[in-house]
Amino acid sequence: MKAIVYGEYGGPEMLRLAEVPEPKVGPDSVLVEVRAASVNPVDWKLREGYLDAAIETFFPVIPGWDVAGVVERPGPSVPEFAPGDEVIGYVREDVLRRGTYAQKVAAPVRSLARKPRNLTWAQAASLPLAGLTAYQSLVHRLRVADGDTVLVHAASGGVGSLAVQIARARGARVIGTASERNHGFLRSLGAEPVSYGEGLEDRVSEIVPGGVTAVFDAVGGDALAATPKLAAEGARVASVADGSVTELGGSYLFVRPDSADLTALVELVEAGKVTVEIAEVLPLEEAAEAQRRNAEGHTRGKIAIEVSR
Structure with missing residues (x-):
């Protein structure tokens, strides 16, 4: 072959x-x-x-x-x-x-x-890989639920765009960082887009004055470093891109194969909640x-x- x-x-x-x-x-x-x-x-x-x-x-x-x-x-x-x-x-x-x-x-x-x-x-x-990465982070680590406001770093990428949809399917409000050219795409997924880079803290604070309750990071680096200033007290933080998240009191996730989780993703897709x-x-x-x-x-x-x- x-x-x-x-x-x-x-x-x-x-x-x-x-x-x-x-x-x-x-x-x-x-x-x-x-x-x-x-x-x-x-x-x-x-x-x-x-x-x-x-x-x-x-x-x-x-x-x-x-x-x-x-x-x-x-x-x-x-x-x-x-x-x-x-x-x-x-x-x-x-x-x-x-x-x-x-x-x-x-x-x-x-x-x-x-x-x-x-x-x-x-x-x-x-x-599978991108979807499970987002699903296991949001469901098992961050325990995202109705009433949460979730910040997704790198929200227009393969993992981030799925994270946006999964969080929305769980009833959360979603703020997504992305370049301006991808803001329309994020809106189509149900997220409120913000541009990353200098001034991110001010832009997120304007949308969510009290800070977000959960952060899902798919890029690491400066975006992750800015997270404490964007999060409310007691916010949950998870990263799939930067192990230094543990220094912020968050958790680092490396996705694992799981048939049950993958089946749950399939059900979300067939219900029209994720694409x-x-x-x-x-x-x-x-x-x-x-x-x-x-x-x-x-x-x-x-x-x-x-x-x-």
């Missing part, structure tokens, strides 16, 4: 299209014929070796943790899925070796849920370019990779 691989850490030029063996399917896994994958910042950070101290790597590596596709064969201890089922998954294993930029992937059943009926393959493939913004779709052979564009950090929504139709 065809897959994108890299044989050592390095830049996007390390990625190449190759013929690789079809993956073996363990008892608790499902062989998925991949229709689409999506690009996340962790993909190129792993490729450049940033997480080498945390995740054991076996070269050559097939990148990618997001998938949407059709079940070809379930493992012997997987009654949940049958051949022909359409599924999505956040397919992260305990080591870095085989990913989703491939024609087929063996996905642990704990990482899968059924595909939302109202999403395209590209949208469906772009939901996935796609910036562009590139073919599998242009995966290097897809990662380059993602690393630039200016994408509204997600970049998807079409593997097959």
Whole structure:
């Protein structure tokens, strides 16, 4: 089968299209014929070796943790899925070796849920990692509920735009930071947009004089550092981009595969409360370019990779 691989850490030029063996399917896994994958910042950070101290790597590596596709064969201890089922998954294993930029992937059943009926393959493939990141932060860490006012940093990005929608679905008022060109997009999601950068404190205070009750950070750095001045006393803070959030009394989250959480996301999508913004779709052979564009950090929504139709 065809897959994108890299044989050592390095830049996007390390990625190449190759013929690789079809993956073996363990008892608790499902062989998925991949229709689409999506690009996340962790993909190129792993490729450049940033997480080498945390995740054991076996070269050559097939990148990618997001998938949407059709079940070809379930493992012997997987009654949940049958051949022909359409599924999505956040397919992260305990080591870095085989990913989703491939024609087929063996996905642990704990990482899968059924595909939302109202999403395209590209949208469906772009939901799992970003959606779970937002969902687990807002629901399990921040416990966002009706009556909250939530500030979302980097609200127009792949994770941030989903966080806005999930918070709104839970009854919260949402303030979202983004560049001015994305303010209309944020309004369409139900958020009140503010421009990031100098003067952010004044702009947020004008909208929410008493401060926000919860902060979800998807960018880190200066935005996170400004958070204490934007939050009400006792506000909950979570970041998925900057571990220094713990110094502010907040929590840092690295998303984990969870079939129940992913199913909850699917239900929100099918109820019309959450959708996935796609910036562009590139073919599998242009995966290097897809990662380059993602690393630039200016994408509204997600970049998807079409593997097959």
